[in-house]
Amino acid sequence: MGEIGIAIRTEGLTKVYRIGIRGTHVGIGDLTVEVPEGEIYGLVGPNGAGKTTTLKLLLGLLFPTSGSGEVLGLPLGSPDYKARIGYVPDGPYFYDHLNAPELLRFYGALFGLTGKVLEQRIAELLELVGMADRAHFRVHEYSKGMRQRVAVAQALLNDPDLIFLDEPTAGLDPMGAIQMRNIVLDLRQRGKTVFLCSHLLKDMEPMCDRVAIVSRGALKLTGPIDEVLQAGAGYRVRATGVSPETRRKIEAVVTGIVEPDADGVAVLKAADQKRALEVANTAAGDGAQVLEVGPDRRTLEEVFIDVVEGQAGD
Ligand SMILES: Nc1ncnc2c1ncn2[C@@H]1O[C@H](COP(=O)(O)OP(=O)(O)OP(=O)(O)O)[C@@H](O)[C@H]1O
Ligand SMILES: [Mg+2]
Known part of the structure; x- marks a missing residue:
């Protein structure tokens, strides 16, 4: 067994948005963090703190203004890690007229999955996210919690090593939030690394192994959750x-x-x-x-x- 690796590493990662002709706004500034493999990592902070910006930088959807980073040992934006990650965006959007299996078939095909392998995978994932019995519902008939769960299933189609979830419990009722927590804990159980962004501190506290608190584009505090909650107490x-x-x-x-x-x-x-x-x-x-x-x-x-x-x- 090798030592535990680092799934994500950033060094002074910075994104400055241009606003209008001369204006600028720091989305996230000078972020240096390490996410160990196999952990649930929570990037937490209020609205506008820079969480989604950071996520998009890690996904390679945005280019940093300065600083650098690695995801699964590869430089930020490298196409080579994109096949090994999954992403659940904030407020996922789907084609409304499909049901869950149809939707997952569509996304599965994008990953090159077909036939029995794909059907098997879809059945497993619907089971994992607790949607197997409601698979025949169409997306426009879904509640927010059901949409969120299908989004998780979609993000897991390619059996990623690292899963990013942006505000996974936003808009969910207490039961829905607990179910989402159990799904995330289950992913860790399967050896996955999970990177969460959220402003919902109460939801994050019981599921994160490690947190980074950000506010107004700046990292304020980071560490294992137990140390963070214990410090100065x-x-x-x-x-x-x-x-x-x-x-x-x-x-x-x-x-x-x-x-x-x-x-x-x-x-x-x-x-x-x-x-x-x-x-x-x-x-x-x-x-x-x-x-x-x-x-x-x-x-x-x-x-x-x-x-x-x-x-x-x-
Ligand atoms: N495309 C953009 N152009 C200009 N400014 C942006 C852009 N996207 C985000 N920002 C600004 O950058 C800051 C960080 O935004 P970001 O979306 O990363 O915050 P967040 O922590 O995800 O917030 P929320 O909890 O509301 O999702 C905010 O002040 C926002 O207004
Ligand atoms: Mg956000």
Whole structure:
């Protein structure tokens, strides 16, 4: 077994759009990232951050203004990697009068697939995306979630090693988003590398192994999801029965208190383990029941707000 490779690498990747006669706008600037093979990688950020621009640069649909990159070991835009990738665009468009198998037959033919091999492949893919029982519906009768799933099936026709999905859960209801997550996790299970772009942080958090947070064309933070959520989060003590007296005593030690939830569990936050233990001891000494002392974890949304703070409102 060789060591884990890098599926995508960019170095100072930059796309500056021309606007009007003299105007310019940085779509994405100086992006340097590495996407390990076999991982689910999420490029996350608000509307206009440069996610789709980055995706199009990686797909070779746009030329960079400066910087460089490699996809599957080949230079950006090289035709040699295009047969090995799949792409689900933001808001996929299909010929409305076809049903799913007809549609997949059409795209399969573009990849040179025919006959039994193609039919077998279509059946497998419709099963994978949970559309086998609704294959006879025509595209114009599809819900958004069904369209999205057929788009995934379409992107997998050539059995790609690397799949790009732009806003895979946008417009889906909670169940649809969970199904999409399961499809993506299943792809990783099959050894694929998945590159996602999304502004939906809640959807991305449970499915990404690694994230890059971008905002206004700039990379703000990148790393394994666990490290990103852990960074700067400190420690927490979960306890019930925290008295006002305890609160007064720990006031100077805690960095914050989350008021008791429906089960009466309060969360006392501290900067480090030592302070967390001090808080736990004080609370326990006053008769509170300490349920847990451990590292805190923030949500991707909280980290995101921290990282892009100071940019809001302008
Ligand atoms: N063809 C274009 N010409 C000029 N500016 C563009 C063009 N395409 C995108 N932009 C600008 O570049 C910036 C990044 O756009 P991009 O579509 O990459 O953002 P995004 O992160 O995908 O946003 P969204 O979440 O809305 O999909 C935006 O400010 C956008 O207005
Ligand atoms: Mg976009």
